[in-house]
Amino acid sequence: MRVLQAPLDEAAARSLHAGDAVLLSGVIVTARDKAHLRALSMASAGEEVPELQGATVYHCGPIVQERNGYEVIAAGPTTSARMNMMGPRAVRELGIKAVIGKGGMSKETHDAMKERGCVYLAATGGAAVTLAEGVKRVLSRSWEDLGMAESVWELEVKDFGPLVVAMDSHGRSLYEETEARVNERMRLRAEGKL
Amino acid sequence: MIIMPESWEDIVLRLLRAAQTRLPPDVKWALEAAAAWESDPTARSQLGAILDNSSRAEFLVRPMCQDTGLPVFFVKGRIPPGIEASIAAGVARATAAIPLRPNAVDPLSREVSGDNIGSGPLVHCRPSDADYTELSVLPKGAGAENMSRLAMLTPSDGDDVIKDFVTRTVLQAGGRPCPPTVVGVGIGGTADACMALAKEALLIPLDQENPDPRLRRLEEELFVALNSSGLGPMGLGGDTTVLGVRALAASCHTASLPVAVNLNCWAARRASVRVHSDGTVEYTQGAFP
Numbered sequence: 131m132r133v134l135q136a137p138l139d140e141a142a143a144r145s146l147h148a149g150d151a152v153l154l155s156g157v158i159v160t161a162r163d164k165a166h167l168r169a170l171s172m173a174s175a176g177e178e179v180p181e182l183q184g185a186t187v188y189h190c191g192p193i194v195q196e197r198n199g200y201e202v203i204a205a206g207p208t209t210s211a212r213m214n215m216m217g218p219r220a221v222r223e224l225g226i227k228a229v230i231g232k233g234g235m236s237k238e239t240h241d242a243m244k245e246r247g248c249v250y251l252a253a254t255g256g257a258a259v260t261l262a263e264g265v266k267r268v269l270s271r272s273w274e275d276l277g278m279a280e281s282v283w284e285l286e287v288k289d290f291g292p293l294v295v296a297m298d299s300h301g302r303s304l305y306e307e308t309e310a311r312v313n314e315r316m317r318l319r320a321e322g323k324l
Numbered sequence: 325m326i327i328m329p330e331s332w333e334d335i336v337l338r339l340l341r342a343a344q345t346r347l348p349p350d351v352k353w354a355l356e357a358a359a360a361w362e363s364d365p366t367a368r369s370q371l372g373a374i375l376d377n378s379s380r381a382e383f384l385v386r387p388m389c390q391d392t393g394l395p396v397f398f399v400k401g402r403i404p405p406g407i408e409a410s411i412a413a414g415v416a417r418a419t420a421a422i423p424l425r426p427n428a429v430d431p432l433s434r435e436v437s438g439d440n441i442g443s444g445p446l447v448h449c450r451p452s453d454a455d456y457t458e459l460s461v462l463p464k465g466a467g468a469e470n471m472s473r474l475a476m477l478t479p480s481d482g483d484d485v486i487k488d489f490v491t492r493t494v495l496q497a498g499g500r501p502c503p504p505t506v507v508g509v510g511i512g513g514t515a516d517a518c519m520a521l522a523k524e525a526l527l528i529p530l531d532q533e534n535p536d537p538r539l540r541r542l543e544e545e546l547f548v549a550l551n552s553s554g555l556g557p558m559g560l561g562g563d564t565t566v567l568g569v570r571a572l573a574a575s576c577h578t579a580s581l582p583v584a585v586n587l588n589c590w591a592a593r594r595a596s597v598r599v600h601s602d603g604t605v606e607y608t609q610g611a612f613p
């Protein structure tokens with residue numbers, strides 16, 4: 131399996147194709163609904179958003195335990211579709227080149243990904259313990275006022291995954307392809323041809 | 325089998341810990357069989373991650389998924405007085421001890437209760453004159469529970485329309501309930517009873533044969549149809565869309581045909597206990613002997 135350095139840059143993102151399996155080593159940051167809203171309102175006000183700028187963003191609300199510092203106990207992906215409204219702007223205005231989540235994102239977000247060279251990496255839904263295993267250290271926590279799940283956690287990761295390239299920068303989406311195949315098979319079934 | 329004067333509160337904590345950290349054996353077998361059978365490489369990697377995650381969770385005694393769900397309880401046989409209060413106390417303790425994510429919120433203000441209870445525990449009672457009390461817990465994650473559907477069909481609709489409704493419900497859910505799922509189907513009763521049947525069906529182990537031959541056929545046909553759909557693990561494509569289909573039926577009004585679907589994600593968590601009148605206690609995540 132290919133191990134990529136995170137955060138991904140445009141060249142790395144463009145080198146990936148739907149179906150590729152990858153692991154990430156380096157730095158990723160978590161962001162959910164509230165963090166996206168805050169980042170985009172900062173961007174609208176013309177402010178810099180160093181927390182997310184150019185980051186590899188993970189749609190995740192981790193369970194973090196505070197003992198001697200922070201320890202990530204569980205870190206599975208959350209449903210990315212909730213970030214659809216903010217997806218195109220996040221890709222265009224924050225320079226994000228890789229998004230990790232589950233379930234995929236909208237056509238509009240995918241268009242922005244094609245244009246800017248960004249990939250969507252699917253993490254296995256519910257595989258919270260395996261994914262937490264790939265998190266070596268919490269580097270920082272921003273926007274603590276948003277609560278544990280919604281804070282922006284900057285994480286050092288090693289061999290984080292497995293992840294699958296589900297939407298690539300060349301326009302392919304495994305979700306769309308699967309949906310088309312399911313519909314086709316169901317149609318054939320209904321017609322008694324399968 | 326243990327003889328121990330454990331309180332119901334202790335029992336609830338024990339059930340929740342088992343359910344959250346260990347997959348039921350039948351679910352694990354189904355996942356292993358699927359991983360061996362799967363022809364799609366992406367699907368194989370998803371199933372591999374799920375199995376790896378489950379063994380790590382069991383070894384570390386950690387919840388297998390960060391969405392520890394809302395715990396739904398079924399009490400069967402003798403209903404002990406005060407069981408609701410004991411369940412509430414056990415869930416609150418489990419929330420701090422395991423720990424569980426505090427998921428229960430007020431539906432309108434969205435204020436978090438913090439103890440996974442809020443206005444009261446979710447308890448279904450099925451009283452009978454058995455000489456034991458059977459208590460089961462089903463922690464339900466939102467991804468799967470949000471895909472629930474009820475159809476008040478027309479009595480003349482028959483088997484094909486039932487199958488079509490279930491198939492469409494599962495396929496339209498796509499990757500959202502974290503497939504491969506376990507599909508609970510309720511047929512008959514009233515609207516509320518029908519959904520409760522679909523949920524109760526999720527308590528039946530996958531390797532237990534349905535005693536009703538009509539339901540057995542329905543389960544088999546749905547299993548084949550759904551797994552030939554190509555949806556696959558996490559909706560990324562593959563041969564494994566469901567791990568099993570479980571159906572329960574109950575009498576209904578002559579002018580009604582309610583059908584309900586309740587899904588469990590691959591993290592099909594459950595655990596049960598039987599407390600006999602002589603004080604013996606049996607725990608299982610499968611079927612009672």
Ligand code: SF4
Binds near residue numbers: 391465501589
């Ligand atoms: S649907 Fe199940 S496996 Fe997926 S995130 Fe929710 S609880 Fe976890």
